[in-house]
Amino acid sequence: MKANGGKTPDGSWPAIRFTVNGESRSVCVPPMKRLLDVLRENLHLTGTKEGCGEGECGSCSVRMNGELVNSCLIPVLQAEGAEIQTVEGLALDGELHPLQEAFLHHGGAQCGICTPGMLMAAAQLLANSPHPSEAQIREGLAGNLCRCTGFIRIFESVTAAASASDTDPAQEPLLEQTNHAR
Amino acid sequence: MRGNAEMHELVAPGSLGAVLDLLAAQPGAWTPIAGGTELMVAFSAGRLEAHKLVSLWGIPDLRAIEVTPAGVTIGAATTFFDLRKHAAVNAALPLLAKAASWIGSVANQSRATLGGNLVNGSPAADSSPVLLTYDAEIETISLRGRRKVPYSEFHTGYKRNVLAADELLYAIHLPRRFARHRQYLRKVGTRRAMAISKVALAATALVERGVIAEIRLGAASLAPYPVRLKQTEAALLGQAVTRETVLAARRALLAEAQPIDDIRSTAEYRRRVAVNLLEEFLLELRREGSQP
Numbered sequence: 046m047k048a049n050g051g052k053t054p055d056g057s058w059p060a061i062r063f064t065v066n067g068e069s070r071s072v073c074v075p076p077m078k079r080l081l082d083v084l085r086e087n088l089h090l091t092g093t094k095e096g097c098g099e100g101e102c103g104s105c106s107v108r109m110n111g112e113l114v115n116s117c118l119i120p121v122l123q124a125e126g127a128e129i130q131t132v133e134g135l136a137l138d139g140e141l142h143p144l145q146e147a148f149l150h151h152g153g154a155q156c157g158i159c160t161p162g163m164l165m166a167a168a169q170l171l172a173n174s175p176h177p178s179e180a181q182i183r184e185g186l187a188g189n190l191c192r193c194t195g196f197i198r199i200f201e202s203v204t205a206a207a208s209a210s211d212t213d214p215a216q217e218p219l220l221e222q223t224n225h226a227r
Numbered sequence: 228m229r230g231n232a233e234m235h236e237l238v239a240p241g242s243l244g245a246v247l248d249l250l251a252a253q254p255g256a257w258t259p260i261a262g263g264t265e266l267m268v269a270f271s272a273g274r275l276e277a278h279k280l281v282s283l284w285g286i287p288d289l290r291a292i293e294v295t296p297a298g299v300t301i302g303a304a305t306t307f308f309d310l311r312k313h314a315a316v317n318a319a320l321p322l323l324a325k326a327a328s329w330i331g332s333v334a335n336q337s338r339a340t341l342g343g344n345l346v347n348g349s350p351a352a353d354s355s356p357v358l359l360t361y362d363a364e365i366e367t368i369s370l371r372g373r374r375k376v377p378y379s380e381f382h383t384g385y386k387r388n389v390l391a392a393d394e395l396l397y398a399i400h401l402p403r404r405f406a407r408h409r410q411y412l413r414k415v416g417t418r419r420a421m422a423i424s425k426v427a428l429a430a431t432a433l434v435e436r437g438v439i440a441e442i443r444l445g446a447a448s449l450a451p452y453p454v455r456l457k458q459t460e461a462a463l464l465g466q467a468v469t470r471e472t473v474l475a476a477r478r479a480l481l482a483e484a485q486p487i488d489d490i491r492s493t494a495e496y497r498r499r500v501a502v503n504l505l506e507e508f509l510l511e512l513r514r515e516g517s518q519p
Contacts, residue, residue, distance in 0.1 A: 051236055075232035076239075077270065077280070082232075098271040100264055100335055101421060112308065112337040118267040119338070120260070122237050123284045169333065187420030188332020 051076060063127045065090065066134030076122035080114075081105045083121045084131060092132040092161045096190070103189030106162035106169075107131045113169035115188075132161035135168065144168060144206040153202030155193035163189050167203045176207055230270040239282035243289065243368070246281055246395065251370040254392035257281045261289075261304045262338030264331070265347045289342070289397070292316065298403050303342025303396040307354075308333070310341065319403045322357045322412045322429055329353055332420055342396040345378075348386045348452055349423075351491075355453030356429035357412060359445025361401050368397035375400070382452035408433045408441065409517040411508040415500050416491075424448055425492035428504040432463075434517045439463050448492075449484040449501055458483040459505070468513040476509060477502045 053059055058073045065088060072087045084090045084107070093116055096104035100115040107116045108130040135142035144167050147153065154160040163186060170177055170185030177185065182203050191199060237260070240246050249257055258277035260266050261284055269275040283289055289304035294315040301310070307327035310316050317324040330336055330344075330353045344354045345365070355378075363378040367390060378399070381388050390396065408431040416422030427447035433440045442463050444456040462479035466472040486497035 051238065075235075076237040077230075077235040078232040079267070079271070099268040100331070103332065103334060106334055113334045114337050115264075115334045117271060118263050120232075120237050120263060120267065120270075120280075120282075122239050123263065123282055125239065166333065184420070185333060188334050 061121055061125050063124045063129055065129045066131060072121065074121060077120045079117055080107070080109075080119040080121050080124050080129075081116040083124075084116060084129075090131050090133050094158050094161055096158065096162075101188075101190070102159070102162075103166060103186075104159050104162040106165040106189065108165055108169055111172070113166055130165070130168075132164055135164060142168070143209050144171070144203070147202040147206035147209060148199070151202040151205055152198040153194065155191075159189055159191040159193075163191065163199055167206070170203070171207060171210070175210065177203070179204075230273045230275055235270065235275065235278055235280060237280045237282060239285070241286070243286050243395075246283065246286070247368065247370050247393070249281055250393045250395065253279075259283050259346075259395060261340040261343045262306060264335055264339040265343060283395070290340075294319070296403070299401045301341055301399045301401070303345075303398060304340045305342075307331075307336040307339050307341065307344075311336065319406075320357075320361060320401055322360065322410050322431075323354065323401070325412055326353045326357045326414075326429075329414055329419070335421075341399055345381065345399070346388065346390065346396055348382055348388055350385070350450060350452050351424045351427070351448045352453055353414065353424065353427070353447070356427050356445035356447050358399065358401070359453060359455050360410075360429040360431045360443040361405060362443065364400040365396060366398040366400060367391075367394045369394040373397065379455050382454075385451040387452075405431050407517055409508075409512050409515065411511065413504050413507070414447075415504070423491060426486070426497045426500050426504070428501060428508070430505075430508045432508075432512055432517060434468070434512065438465055438467050439512075440465075444505070446484070446501065448497060449486050451485075456480060456483055463509075468509055473506055473509050476505060480505055 060071045060073050062071045072083055084093050094104040096102035098117050100118045105116040106113055109127050144164050166186050166189045174181050182200050257279050260280045260282055283304050289302045291302040292313055293300040307330045310327040311324050341354055344352050358378045365376045365378050365381050367374055376389055411430040414424045414427040416424050424447050429445040432442040442460050444460055446456055447453050459476055459479040462476050480502050484498055484501055486494040488494050
């Protein structure tokens with residue numbers, strides 16, 4: 046091992062490569078730099094937030110190789126070769142993701158700090174369980190803390206997004222009724 | 228004080244052999260890091276003491292679940308999410324699947340590993356009581372070879388274990404002979420998700436001819452490290468599950484447990500809850516017997 050902490054002879058850090066939101070990226074940073082900080086500082090993807098910095102609050106949640114992770118707990122070297130999705134990768138060609146639409150229309154976002162992490166945890170949940178039960182929603186989001194909404198609006202947003210993604214049009218009047226009733 | 232990434236070296240040799248070479252070349256100099264759910268918390272807070280870290284993430288030999296008729300072998304870097312979604316683990320080792328589902332959050336479970344939980348050695352570790360009641364065996368590896376140690380002898384003190392400086396925890400072996408046992412696991416904490424146990428108890432027991440023929444009790448947060456409650460087990464072994472037996476077991480546990488006051492709870496609360504958990508299990512055992 047080199048005595049200079051792993052730098053190349055010219056004093057720079059070796060490149061670490063991975064994919065973010067479908068785009069190949071390469072960064073030359075210390076390998077222990079947190080993925081969270083690389084996303085925000087090096088790639089200027091500031092949608093991902095830092096809350097607690099210890100894996101308790103979920104606001105830095107991103108998806109990595111199809112799994113939900115806390116980006117504050119990942120040394121960027123461990124993301125080498127990974128496919129990463131951040132909140133910036135949810136919308137497609139300017140079209141909001143159904144979860145984003147649902148959070149917008151159901152009051153799922155207030156101050157916004159937890160929202161990117163909530164969206165990513167919800168996206169992970171729907172990837173694994175397209176029609177989650179309330180218990181599954183609560184478990185899927187249990188690692189994401191929100192201090193504004195009281196969570197109910199967030200759970201309702203996820204339920205609405207899951208229903209909205211149904212191709213069965215018979216589901217839609219039911220959803221409308223629920224919304225009006227409230 | 229924030230952690231400074233430039234102050235820590237991290238390498239990812241990519242293969243088990245290369246990691247073992249590094250550990251053997253400079254014993255004690257390198258700290259293995261798997262999913263990072265413990266070490267990266269310390270790093271973020273600026274209190275990570277290790278300056279040279281070697282990554283175990285992405286090494287296939289360490290992240291594997293092998294199922295045979297005799298047992299289940301779990302690679303040390305298998306994540307809790309891997310465990311909870313694995314059909315054979317759910318069927319053969321239901322308490323382990325349950326404990327895995329209780330650890331932290333989904334995001335924590337995607338990274339936290341079974342081996343990391345054991346090597347970290349928290350007295351409150353979620354997987355430990357289960358491994359104790361399932362009679363787990365730990366397999367270590369180094370360039371000098373492999374060896375097996377009963378998990379009940381793995382921890383040697385608070386955050387201390389039998390691993391030598393050049394050794395890695397390689398795999399956890401679990402026998403599949405608890406299908407007829409009554410099995411129990413309960414964790415008591417402040418909330419279901421994210422909370423570290425105030426106290427937890429796991430148990431497996433077999434009742435034959437009206438008496439307890441086998442019993443294993445594994446506890447978290449009742450000692451400086453996760454322990455089998457051997458004296459309490461002795462008070463139960465060979466006994467019919469009567470009111471007197473339950474009272475004697477409660478007394479034995481009160482004598483055996485050494486909980487402490489800390490940020491999460493008090494020794495007194497932990498003692499009371501522990502005996503109540505034990506009683507809950509024994510009443511289940513009396514009501515339902517073993518052989519579900």
